[in-house]
Amino acid sequence: DIQMTQSPFTLSASVGDRVTLTCRASQSISSLLAWYQQKPGKAPKFLIYKASSLEGGVPSRFSGSGSGTEFSLTINSLQPDDFATYYCQQYNSYPLTFGGGTRVEIK
Amino acid sequence: QVQLVQSGAEVKKPGASVRLSCKASGYTFSSYSIQWVRQAPGQGVEWMGWINAGNGNTKYSQKFQGRVTITRDTSANTAYMELSSLRSEDTAVYYCARGIWVATTAGYYFDYWGQGTLVTVSS
Numbered sequence: 614d615i616q617m618t619q620s621p622f623t624l625s626a627s628v629g630d631r632v633t634l635t636c637r638a639s640q641s642i643s644s645l646l647a648w649y650q651q652k653p654g655k656a657p658k659f660l661i662y663k664a665s666s667l668e669g670g671v672p673s674r675f676s677g678s679g680s681g682t683e684f685s686l687t688i689n690s691l692q693p694d695d696f697a698t699y700y701c702q703q704y705n706s707y708p709l710t711f712g713g714g715t716r717v718e719i720k
Numbered sequence: 721q722v723q724l725v726q727s728g729a730e731v732k733k734p735g736a737s738v739r740l741s742c743k744a745s746g747y748t749f750s751s752y753s754i755q756w757v758r759q760a761p762g763q764g765v766e767w768m769g770w771i772n773a774g775n776g777n778t779k780y781s782q783k784f785q786g787r788v789t790i791t792r793d794t795s796a797n798t799a800y801m802e803l804s805s806l807r808s809e810d811t812a813v814y815y816c817a818r819g820i821w822v823a824t825t826a827g828y829y830f831d832y833w834g835q836g837t838l839v840t841v842s843s
């Protein structure tokens with residue numbers, strides 16, 4: 614199975630900050646990575662596919678990059694609505710696997 | 721608009737089975753897969769399996785093979801997930817999601833999610 618490791622576990626930031634979240638795969642997954650945002654008590658919301666392609670309707674302050682085993686999600690100018698937990702997911706091979714999540718909290 | 725509406729919370733005893741439903745609307749049901757994932761309290765997300773809503777083909781995570789069955793009723797635009805031999809570790813929120821197929825790897829990512837169904841397994 615491909616293990617997905619996210620860091621940091623928790624990130625404290627302020628409104629307006631630029632933050633970068635990291636996701637590492639235990640083996641190469643090319644660019645077959647998606648990112649999701651989850652708020653407490655809610656289902657995950659789809660943000661990005663193919664490592665860097667933004668889903669329609671997702672604010673442009675979100676961006677993704679990376680390939681192979683190293684990926685990142687950057688949020689430019691953090692907004693109050695962005696405080697949430699973010700998960701990466703690989704779809705290169707089965708079983709489909711998710712990272713453990715990074716919680717972005719208010720500093 | 722695309723919506724996936726899941727059935728309500730369940731409380732089950734160890735050893736029992738649970739069957740959850742996921743009703744789709746706002747798109748052509750048979751053109752996509754329905755994926756099932758779960759999230760234990762305070763934990764990450766775990767993929768369980770999918771069904772091709774068009775032809776009924778399924779694929780399951782090896783972890784759940786033999787315990788999980790995913791079916792669909794195209795006339796009702798609804799997918800079902802049954803998990804048997806429940807144990808306390810199966811206590812989780814179960815989500816269905818619409819899967820977007822990636823031809824190069826036959827993998828999926830998930831663009832729309834249901835609201836989740838809490839399954840509690842307790843004696």
